[in-house]
Amino acid sequence: MTVVRKALVDDFDDTYPLLKKFNNSALAKEDWKQLFINHWKTDTDYYGYVLVDDKKVVGYLGMLFAIKVIQGEPHKLCNISSWIVQKQYRNESFALLLQLLKLKTHTITIFTPNKATYLASKKLGFIDFETHSRVFIPFPTLKCLQTDCFIVEDKEEVKKFLNQKYLKIYNDHLSFNCIHLWVKTKTNNFYIILTKVFKKGIPAARIHFVSDLNSFKQILELLTIKLCLKLRVLIVIIDDRYVKNINIPLSKRIKLPQPRVFKSEVLKSEDIDSLYSELAVLNL
Numbered sequence: 001m002t003v004v005r006k007a008l009v010d011d012f013d014d015t016y017p018l019l020k021k022f023n024n025s026a027l028a029k030e031d032w033k034q035l036f037i038n039h040w041k042t043d044t045d046y047y048g049y050v051l052v053d054d055k056k057v058v059g060y061l062g063m064l065f066a067i068k069v070i071q072g073e074p075h076k077l078c079n080i081s082s083w084i085v086q087k088q089y090r091n092e093s094f095a096l097l098l099q100l101l102k103l104k105t106h107t108i109t110i111f112t113p114n115k116a117t118y119l120a121s122k123k124l125g126f127i128d129f130e131t132h133s134r135v136f137i138p139f140p141t142l143k144c145l146q147t148d149c150f151i152v153e154d155k156e157e158v159k160k161f162l163n164q165k166y167l168k169i170y171n172d173h174l175s176f177n178c179i180h181l182w183v184k185t186k187t188n189n190f191y192i193i194l195t196k197v198f199k200k201g202i203p204a205a206r207i208h209f210v211s212d213l214n215s216f217k218q219i220l221e222l223l224t225i226k227l228c229l230k231l232r233v234l235i236v237i238i239d240d241r242y243v244k245n246i247n248i249p250l251s252k253r254i255k256l257p258q259p260r261v262f263k264s265e266v267l268k269s270e271d272i273d274s275l276y277s278e279l280a281v282l283n284l
Contacts, residue, residue, distance in 0.1 A: 002053045004095050006046035007060065012036040014057040015050060018084050026198070027282060034281050035081050040066040040172055042076075049099045051085060051092060059085035061096040065106075066172070066276035069165055075267060078106040081278035083117050100124060100263075107264035111277050112284065118258040126261040129269035132240035135204075137250040138225040147219045151226055152182040158191070166191050166211060169275060177283045178208070179231065183223065188215040193275065195283050196231055203233040208274045213242055221248055241269070 007015065012033055019032045036047045044065040051059030062081035067074050080100075085093035097120050100108055110121055152158055155174075161182045162170055170180060173193060181192045190212035197206050205227050210216045216223070220243070224236045239260075240253055262272055278284060 002051055002058070002089065002092055002095075004049055004051055004099065007036070007048045007050045007062075008046055009036050011047075011050055011057060015060050018057065018060050018086070019082065021084060022082070031282060034176075035062045035064065035278070039064075039175070039281070040276070042067060048081075049096050051089060051096055053089070058089045059093060059096055061099065062278075064276060064278065064281060068276060069168070070267065070271050076106045077276050078103050078108045079277040080108065080110045080117075081282070094120060097121075097124065104265070107262060107267045107272075109260070109262045109272060109277060111260050111274055111279050113258045113261065115258055118261065121261050121263075124263065126263045127269070128259040129262050129272055130239045130241055130256065130260040132253045132255050133237050134240045134243050135252045135254055136220070136224040136236040136238075136248060137234070137252075138228040139221070139248075139250045140225065141221050141249060143221050147222050148186060149219050149223060149226065150184040151230060152184065153179075153230065155180055158182045161189065162191065169193070169209070173275065173280060176280055178280055179205075183216075183219075185215060185219055188212055190215050192216070193280075194227075195280060196233060197237075197283060199235070199237070202235060203231075204235045204237050205231050205233045206279070207236065207238040207242075208280055210242065217243060217246055220246065224248075239274070 016029060016032060042065045048061045048063035050057045061083050064079040064081055066077045068077055110117060113121060158180045159170060177195055179194050183190050183192060190210060192207060193209040194205050194207045197204050227236055228234060274280060
């Protein structure tokens with residue numbers, strides 16, 4: 001008889017064989033173990049739920065819990081990092097997802113759903129918040145000559161510019177492969193968090209967070225060139241909702257395999273970013 005219970009830190013070794021079935025060659029065992037660490041010291045003492053049959057873990061719903069200050073208020077976040085069940089137990093897999101209904105005080109996000117996860121989440125009332133990524137290729141334009149920016153990349157130097165709100169975000173993501181940059185322009189300065197990833201073998205900079213989107217968009221063409229040169233990547237990727245109505249030569253909207261979704265009683269889609277998620281923790 002199968003049971004669903006909370007996934008505890010000691011369950012990792014028994015859950016790892018399931019996680020390997022995702023066939024992500026870039027992730028080693030120690031990478032997957034990040035899903036079983038309370039990175040942000042919340043009062044939550046579990047890491048999702050496991051489906052167990054006679055002491056054997058046959059299914060897993062991974063959860064990353066965090067608290068983030070949004071619009072001046074602390075909000076409880078729960079990111080669904082993974083949902084996987086052995087084939088012979090698939091008819092019981094929804095029992096794992098039903099555990100999400102217990103998280104009434106959390107904003108729940110799913111950034112990388114497969115089709116089954118997406119369809120199941122819609123039945124539970126999740127809302128689409130992103131359907132496309134935008135890819136920028138470094139291409140010099142006249143606007144590049146009309147703007148200027150300077151990028152501070154030394155982490156300790158970046159830290160000096162951050163207020164209390166951004167300093168918490170900085171410290172919360174310091175142990176991951178995140179790149180923290182402070183961008184200075186003629187009129188404004190802003191903070192960026194990104195990771196270096198590979199998309200179909202192409203080195204790319206994935207932007208997770210920008211503190212001032214208006215300033216970011218004003219210098220986006222020049223910033224794309226500078227980021228590619230500095231980080232030795234060929235493209236820059238950001239969720240499309242951040243750069244809607246911006247037309248830049250050679251930029252491309254790419255449809256996600258499935259929309260990103262969230263469920264919240266208090267937050268709106270524009271409040272959601274990929275910090276505190278598996279995209280940042282696992283460098284996906």
